[in-house]
Amino acid sequence: MPLKVLVYSRFPKAMMAPIGERFELMETVGQPPHEVFTPEQLSGVRAMITAGGTPLGGPMMDRMPKLGAIVCYGTGYDGVDLAAAAQRGIAVGHSPGANAAGVADLAVTLMLAVTRRLLPADGYVRSGDWASAKASPLLRPQAGNPGRRVGIYGMGEIGRKIASRLKAFECEVGYFSRSRHDVPYPYLPSLKALAEWCSVLMIAVRAGADTRHAVDAGILQSLGKEGFVINISRGSVIDQQALVTALADQTIAGAGLDVYEKEPQAPDKLTAFANVVLTPHVGGHTLESHLAMQDCVIANLEAFFAGKPLPFAVRAADQAISA
Known part of the structure; x- marks a missing residue:
């Protein structure tokens, strides 16, 4: 009889299909589990699958007293209260690096789209203004990529895959992160210094309490009127x-965003800006990324039910930071 796994977040059926071939999935369809299943049913849950950004705290964990593993579908795990999980002896797993290539591709795509003003250019052709030779101030020449300074936060x-792609565009790359890394790019001593140095700020840092609103009004002011911000993190x-x-005050030149403070993002003031490119959190939404994430989820679940450590566990250092 297949082992039961609670699906805590709402996922498209296709994403869960390969996992459902090996485990009996208890689907909540994004609803609170206690509104879908009885206390008796939840009392037997030993493992769950969640999206990393979905809030999951201690009180919810307590509704499943036998819970031993929380497996995040994807790289992120910022919605999981790691300290609460550690206190309850619950292992937390994720899919490190599984979607990195897809996310890096989109980061560079957003940069190109907003700096080369692809959306206004597309509209210029579709509207007939190009055919009628109507002037468009939005299509005046823009700075190209050779020599462009791109700062990667994280x-x-x-971040490394973004940097490798940017070098192919002849960009200069610098970075700031919690610690230095053995990479061939200059390290800036602070996020402010990075913003002052670059003309494009790429946000690729892991989300958490220590990075919440790290890019604030002051950092945007440091980025400056010719600067762009790209966010594929959280x-x-x-x-x-x-x-x-x-954006309204023209403190910066534009933005490319795949993630938002509240998701799904309803149309708001961001949609009014012609110098902003918006995508619906699809950075890791490629066939290859999903296959890799599904493989990590299955490997974590199989190891847990076999009584072995999770092969893709959240690092102990990150557990300690959460605490």
């Missing part, structure tokens, strides 16, 4: 209201 797997890293103000 030099993990995604929406919490940017103070979104400060970003809207910076």
